[in-house]
Amino acid sequence: MEIRDQIAIVTGGASGLGAATARHLAAQGARIAVLDINENLARQIADEVDGIAIPVDVANDTSVAAALATVRSRLGVARIVVNAAGTGIGRKIASSKGPHPLESFRRVVDINLTGTFDVCRLAANEMLALEPVTADGERGVFVNVASIFGFDGPVGNTAYAASKAGVIGMTLPMARDLAPYGIRVVTICPGVFDTPLARAETGDAGFQRILDLVPFPRRAGKPAEFAQLACHIVENSMLNGEVIRLDAAMRMGLMI
Amino acid sequence: MDIRGLTALITGGASGLGAGAARVLSEAGARCALLDRNVDLAREVAAEIDGLALACDVVDTASIETALAAASAELGVPRIVLNAAGIDVAIRTAGPKGPHSLAEFERVLRVNLTGTFNVARLAAQAMTAEPPLNEDGERGVIVNIASVVAEDGPIGQVAYAASKAGVQGMTLPMARDLAPFGIRVVTVAPGMFETPLASGIPQSWIDAIIPTVPFPRRWGNPLEFGALVRQICENPMLNGEMIRIDGAIRMGIEHS
Numbered sequence: 017m018e019i020r021d022q023i024a025i026v027t028g029g030a031s032g033l034g035a036a037t038a039r040h041l042a043a044q045g046a047r048i049a050v051l052d053i054n055e056n057l058a059r060q061i062a063d064e065v066d067g068i069a070i071p072v073d074v075a076n077d078t079s080v081a082a083a084l085a086t087v088r089s090r091l092g093v094a095r096i097v098v099n100a101a102g103t104g105i106g107r108k109i110a111s112s113k114g115p116h117p118l119e120s121f122r123r124v125v126d127i128n129l130t131g132t133f134d135v136c137r138l139a140a141n142e143m144l145a146l147e148p149v150t151a152d153g154e155r156g157v158f159v160n161v162a163s164i165f166g167f168d169g170p171v172g173n174t175a176y177a178a179s180k181a182g183v184i185g186m187t188l189p190m191a192r193d194l195a196p197y198g199i200r201v202v203t204i205c206p207g208v209f210d211t212p213l214a215r216a217e218t219g220d221a222g223f224q225r226i227l228d229l230v231p232f233p234r235r236a237g238k239p240a241e242f243a244q245l246a247c248h249i250v251e252n253s254m255l256n257g258e259v260i261r262l263d264a265a266m267r268m269g270l271m272i
Numbered sequence: 273m274d275i276r277g278l279t280a281l282i283t284g285g286a287s288g289l290g291a292g293a294a295r296v297l298s299e300a301g302a303r304c305a306l307l308d309r310n311v312d313l314a315r316e317v318a319a320e321i322d323g324l325a326l327a328c329d330v331v332d333t334a335s336i337e338t339a340l341a342a343a344s345a346e347l348g349v350p351r352i353v354l355n356a357a358g359i360d361v362a363i364r365t366a367g368p369k370g371p372h373s374l375a376e377f378e379r380v381l382r383v384n385l386t387g388t389f390n391v392a393r394l395a396a397q398a399m400t401a402e403p404p405l406n407e408d409g410e411r412g413v414i415v416n417i418a419s420v421v422a423e424d425g426p427i428g429q430v431a432y433a434a435s436k437a438g439v440q441g442m443t444l445p446m447a448r449d450l451a452p453f454g455i456r457v458v459t460v461a462p463g464m465f466e467t468p469l470a471s472g473i474p475q476s477w478i479d480a481i482i483p484t485v486p487f488p489r490r491w492g493n494p495l496e497f498g499a500l501v502r503q504i505c506e507n508p509m510l511n512g513e514m515i516r517i518d519g520a521i522r523m524g525i526e527h528s
Contacts, residue, residue, distance in 0.1 A: 152488040191520040195486035200520075207509070231451035233408040237509045245510070248503040253488050254463075254496045257520025265447040265456075265512025 017095070017154050019250055020045035024096035025087055027074055027135055030057035032211030033161060034100030036239030037246045038065050044247060046096060049087040053101070074101045074131030075123070084138050093142045095149065095156035096250055099132040099183075102161060104217050106172040121175040128179035129186075132160055136190060136201075144197040152253055153198040159246045160187065160203045164261055167205070168268035180205075184259050191257035200256040202249045207263025210236035231265040273351070273410050275505050276301030281343050281350035283330055283357035283391055285323075286313035288467030289417060290356030292494020293501045294321055300502055302352060305343035309357075330357045330387030336394055349402050351412035352505055353395045355388040355439075358417065360469055362428040377431045384435035385442075388416055392446060392457075400453045409454040413505050416443065418461040420516055424523035436461075440514050447512035456511040458504045463518025466491035486520040 024041045028034035030052035038048045038061055048067030052058035055071040062069035068090055072083040087094060105124055109116045136158055143156040162183040169177030184203055191201040208214060208226055214236070215223055227236060245262055249255050280297045284290035285306030294304045298321035307328035308314040314325035324346050328339040343350055361380055363372050392414050399412040418439040425433030440459055447457040464470065464485060470478075482489065500517050504510050 152490065154488065188520065188522070192486050195489075195520060198487055200487060231448050232454055232456060232511055233410065233508050234451075235408070241507055241509045244507050245503065248500070248507075252496055252499050252503075252517070254492045254517045254519055255500070255515075256487055256518070257522075258516045258518070260510075260515050261513045262507075262509045263511070263513070264509050265444065265451060267444070267512075 017150060017157060017250055017253060019096070019247060022046050022096050023049070023087070023091045023094040024098065025049045025051060025084075025094040025135075025139060026098045026100060027051045027072065027131075028099075028101030030054050030061050032100070032213055033206065033209060033239050033242045034098065035061045036243040037098050037100060038067065040240065040243035040247050041096065042067060047091055049091055049094065051083050051101070074135060075126040077134055080131070080134045081138060084135075084142065088142065093146055094139060095143060095146065096159075097135065097139045097156070098159045098161070098246055099135055100161045101127065101131060102213065103127045104173070104176045104213060106217060107175070108172050109174050116174065121178075124175035125179045125182070128176070129182035132183055133186065136160070140194055140199060143199055144194070148198050150253070154200070154253055155198040157200040157202070157250050158190070159249050160201065162203050162205045162259065164205050164207050164263050164266065164268065170268050187259050188257045195256070200253070202255050202257070203259045204242065204245060204249070205259055205261045205263065206237060206242055207261070207266040208236050209239060209242060211239060229266065229269075233264055237262065237264065273405060273413060273505055273508060275352065275502070278302050278352055279305060279343060279347040279350040280352035280354065281305045281307065281340065281395060282354045283307045283328065283387070285356065286310050286317055286325075288356070288469055289462065289465060289494050289497045290354065291317045293354055293356065293498040294323060296495060296498030296502050297352065297505070298323060303347045305339070305347055305350065307339045307357070330391055331382045333390060336391055340394055340398060344398065349398050350395055351399065351402070351405065353391065353412070353414045354501060355391055355414070355416045357383065357387055358469065359383045360432045360472060363431065364428050365430050372430060377434075380431035381435050381438070384432070385438040388439055389442060392416070396450055396453075396455055399455055404454055408508055410456070410508060411454040413456045413458065414446070414450070415501050415504055416457070416459040418459045418514060420461050420463045420518050420521060420523065422461060426523050443514055444512045451511075456508070458510050458512070459514040460497065460500060460504070461514055461516045461518070462492060462497055463516065463521045464491055465494060465497060467494060480526075484521060484526065485518075488519050492517065492519065
């Protein structure tokens with residue numbers, strides 16, 4: 017599908033992978049709705065890409081429905097949806113600190129997994145009523161963000177790994193559900209990228225230690241490189257129902 | 273990696289996926305050496321894209337060495353290698369026709385698996401002696417072709433599935449071996465693409481299989497495959513991964 021002139025929603029679009037994707041999509045001619053819990057940051061990115069900023073808490077279904085309604089009324093129905101909103105927490109399932117709190121597990125799953133699902137179900141429901149834009153009958157595409165933690169979960173990441181493995185697991189059935197409407201679903205599993213979330217989780221020293229374990233290139237991924245793949249997924253109609261690791265060949269062993 | 277001006281060595285470059293990728297890479301500014309057993313056909317594609325046609329049989333080490341030397345002398349040491357040479361047979365493991373011919377099994381392995389390995393090892397060796405191309409220290413990229421059959425092997429595809437699963441399995445260790453030299457390795461697993469190899473599939477099977485592609489419900493175009501190969505070349509964070517490009521097809525028991 018051509019990106020030019022399409023409407024794109026990017027959740028978590030105010031920073032990190034989402035912000036870079038908003039910039040790339042805008043550079044290729046999409047009109048962008050930056051959805052983020054941080055409205056001020058969202059406004060900065062929206063101003064930069066000549067898009068609109070909409071506050072949203074993806075864990076709150078009323079907030080998601082309201083944000084999508086705002087996109088629809090101000091820009092129209094989106095054909096490109098990138099689910100980049102996410103959060104993490106470092107905590108072992110049990111340790112001298114006691115058991116992992118159930119509440120924080122639920123919180124991570126609410127945002128990363130249920131939030132992604134909620135945005136997809138509501139956006140897809142609007143998308144399927146649109147006219148197709150290609151000879152294939154294509155109506156739109158979802159790019160979801162999981163993580164290599166969904167496969168290689170390190171210590172202290174049961175909640176994050178469970179939520180991201182959930183996003184990985186949704187990819188194929190969601191693609192199959194939406195195929196009759198010409199809507200594709202592809203998931204990207206980023207490795208270590210230089211984002212506020214990654215730095216907050218590991219601290220600067222931990223971040224550097226992890227980078228020493230990346231085969232090539234031995235550095236943090238640039239959010240623009242994530243955005244480059246996300247844009248390719250939008251453009252390449254044969255990519256569907258697939259989960260793509262974008263991780264410089266990193267696999268997380270026990271050392272992390 | 274900026275591919276403009278780089279040499280791309282493409283085995284099986286005279287037709288199908290190899291020729292499709294050659295057209296895309298050439299359009300993006302690469303100089304293509306098309307290696308094929310059918311050098312007349314390779315010449316036709318080479319004439320079209322201003323490339324170089326070279327006779328090569330990937331089961332013959334001397335033939336690979338000769339072609340690699342000729343490509344290097346004429347165009348420069350290849351920094352992009354696409355292993356697209358492949359063959360297929362349809363024979364069941366055992367049945368009324370007797371046991372699967374061991375010679376046929378080994379013939380498929382020698383072309384698809386050992387041939388891919390042989391080209392990769394010789395081309396990688398030549399690349400290691402070249403200067404890096406960018407500040408990451410990148411020297412090149414090897415793109416191998418597996419198949420969705422590696423994961424979803426249909427009936428009568430035991431040799432092809434074994435050979436392609438071998439290519440899939442080589443991806444990560446090869447990427448790790450070559451990471452110190454700044455050489456990436458990525459495998460693409462195509463679904464149903466319109467190629468001469470696919471033209472060997474019985475029409476009744478094709479009539480049954482295309483309707484089982486979720487979306488888009490049609491043959492993949494080799495240029496779509498080529499677009500993904502270009503993205504792999506250009507995106508340095510893609511490494512050690514196998515990417516399915518298949519319109520979300522999974523081959524179930526109905527594909528028998």
